[in-house]
Amino acid sequence: MKTIRIIPRLDIKGPNLVKGIHLEGLRVLGKPEDFARYYYENGADELFYQDVVASLYERNSLNSLISNTAKEIFIPLTVGGGIRTIADINSVLRAGADKVCINTAAIKNPNFIKEASRSFGSSTIVIAIEAIKQPDGCYLAYTDNGREHTGIEVADWAKKAEELGAGEIVITSVDRDGTGLGFDMQLIQLISEIVSIPLIIHGGASDESNIATAIKEGKADGVALASILHYNFIQNNITSLIGKEEGNTDFLKSGKQFSRITPTTIKTIKEFLNKNTISIRL
Amino acid sequence: MKNNNDIVIIDYQLGNLFSVKHACVKVGLNPIITSDKKDILKASILILPGVGAFGDAMENLKRLDLVSPLKDKVKMGIPLFGICLGLQLLFEESEEHGTNKGLGLIPGTVKKIPFSIENRKIKVPNTGWNTIYNKNVSEWNNSPLNSLDQNSYMYFVHSYYAKPANANDILTLTNYDGLEYCSSIKKDNICAFQFHPEKSGKNGLEIYNNIKIAFQ
Numbered sequence: 001m002k003t004i005r006i007i008p009r010l011d012i013k014g015p016n017l018v019k020g021i022h023l024e025g026l027r028v029l030g031k032p033e034d035f036a037r038y039y040y041e042n043g044a045d046e047l048f049y050q051d052v053v054a055s056l057y058e059r060n061s062l063n064s065l066i067s068n069t070a071k072e073i074f075i076p077l078t079v080g081g082g083i084r085t086i087a088d089i090n091s092v093l094r095a096g097a098d099k100v101c102i103n104t105a106a107i108k109n110p111n112f113i114k115e116a117s118r119s120f121g122s123s124t125i126v127i128a129i130e131a132i133k134q135p136d137g138c139y140l141a142y143t144d145n146g147r148e149h150t151g152i153e154v155a156d157w158a159k160k161a162e163e164l165g166a167g168e169i170v171i172t173s174v175d176r177d178g179t180g181l182g183f184d185m186q187l188i189q190l191i192s193e194i195v196s197i198p199l200i201i202h203g204g205a206s207d208e209s210n211i212a213t214a215i216k217e218g219k220a221d222g223v224a225l226a227s228i229l230h231y232n233f234i235q236n237n238i239t240s241l242i243g244k245e246e247g248n249t250d251f252l253k254s255g256k257q258f259s260r261i262t263p264t265t266i267k268t269i270k271e272f273l274n275k276n277t278i279s280i281r282l
Numbered sequence: 283m284k285n286n287n288d289i290v291i292i293d294y295q296l297g298n299l300f301s302v303k304h305a306c307v308k309v310g311l312n313p314i315i316t317s318d319k320k321d322i323l324k325a326s327i328l329i330l331p332g333v334g335a336f337g338d339a340m341e342n343l344k345r346l347d348l349v350s351p352l353k354d355k356v357k358m359g360i361p362l363f364g365i366c367l368g369l370q371l372l373f374e375e376s377e378e379h380g381t382n383k384g385l386g387l388i389p390g391t392v393k394k395i396p397f398s399i400e401n402r403k404i405k406v407p408n409t410g411w412n413t414i415y416n417k418n419v420s421e422w423n424n425s426p427l428n429s430l431d432q433n434s435y436m437y438f439v440h441s442y443y444a445k446p447a448n449a450n451d452i453l454t455l456t457n458y459d460g461l462e463y464c465s466s467i468k469k470d471n472i473c474a475f476q477f478h479p480e481k482s483g484k485n486g487l488e489i490y491n492n493i494k495i496a497f498q
Contacts, residue, residue, distance in 0.1 A: 004410075
């Protein structure tokens with residue numbers, strides 16, 4: 001059989017878990033460790049940490065978070081953000097990550113994918129593609145969290161990344177990220193038709209039914225989820241979260257919710273998928 | 283209990299060793315991570331982990347002069363546990379990036395997962411959770427899987443799979459999207475898993491715990 005993976009995605013900025021819209025306007029949601037532990041104990045198939053400002057500041061500061069996570073969480077951990085060299089990959093893996101996710105450095109130097117997959121095995125190298133739909137309907141890849149235009153068409157890039165040895169692709173719809181408007185099915189299908197490596201879809205999940213449809217029609221191998229899970233965790237843990245955070249915590253304190261997103265749990269999602277004949281690990 | 287320093291995770295400078303160590307620590311083992319053959323020669327339990335490319339791994343083992351110490355220890359009957367690439371390295375050869383010779387401790391070869399089965403495309407690498415099973419209950423019960431249920435979920439990430447020459451060496455099978463393959467092996471004092479017990483949540487930690495119990 002083949003099971004579909006549910007992967008909480010934790011965007012990290014400094015010591016905080018953050019979440020934006022269109023990868024921008026980052027709000028502090030809490031401590032990544034609290035969320036990671038909760039997701040591990042509640043059925044997450046993997047975890048995905050993305051240092052959302054690493055590439056921008058050309059730094060790589062997640063290692064202590066990774067090693068603390070690896071001591072208590074025994075599911076796979078993918079780490080992205082600011083990975084530019086073979087030495088960077090080595091250091092993240094040695095801190096306890098299982099896979100690394102690369103965007104900017106791979107676009108700047110596609111051969112990096114080849115070199116990295118030769119050194120660490122294809123299955124360790126995940127390529128992130130941040131896609132923005134253009135006025136003419138085509139999708140272009142961006143770097144630095146949707147900030148930098150590259151002019152590269154996403155389907156071509158996905159195919160090339162696979163040929164160079166990438167073991168997995170995470171496709172993010174920057175347009176849908178954090179909006180709860182639903183997955184961009186046109187984008188997902190564009191990529192899933194062209195690649196034969198696992199495809200993780202990310203950006204826009206609104207509820208269980210939207211996730212099930214995206215998996216079935218988009219032929220995805222995994223789903224990366226952020227807002228939909230994080231807001232549920234916050235609703236249930238709000239008192240313990242407030243007061244501990246630095247940065248922009250206005251959202252956290254306001255108790256506001258997102259009208260378009262129906263917060264839910266991994267368990268609820270998995271039960272829904274199971275009922276809809278999608279194989280998952282229960 | 284053996285002296286904790288005797289449990290050795292072999293570091294051949296590839297991949298994620300620390301999650302193996304953390305899983306050991308979680309169940310109360312305290313292994314050392316080492317590339318030093320002197321430590322390996324003193325070991326009473328060896329763990330050969332691995333993420334990475336087969337050829338590079340063999341090159342590193344040779345460069346670090348660990349091939350003979352490892353083989354000698356296995357001949358002496360010291361338990362050896364392989365994980366992922368650590369399972370594949372035990373075989374005679376692999377077709378990863380050309381043909382590369384392995385340690386040759388288990389008869390058989392390592393093959394690439396095909397891109398299609400009966401004209402149906404399958405995804406490679408195999409990344410994700412899948413079940414392990416064995417119709418022979420006594421083999422299962424006589425292994426570190428003994429406390430687990432048949433069809434327990436484990437986490438896999440690999441593009442190649444081992445094909446043992448002797449069916450007797452197969453401990454479990456897994457079916458990935460139509461490809462049934464050997465997902466763990468057991469032969470004398472060698473036991474190895476294609477999946478990552480240290481990444482397989484509570485099920486995986488149980489395997490480490492069973493290893494601990496077996497050698498207490």
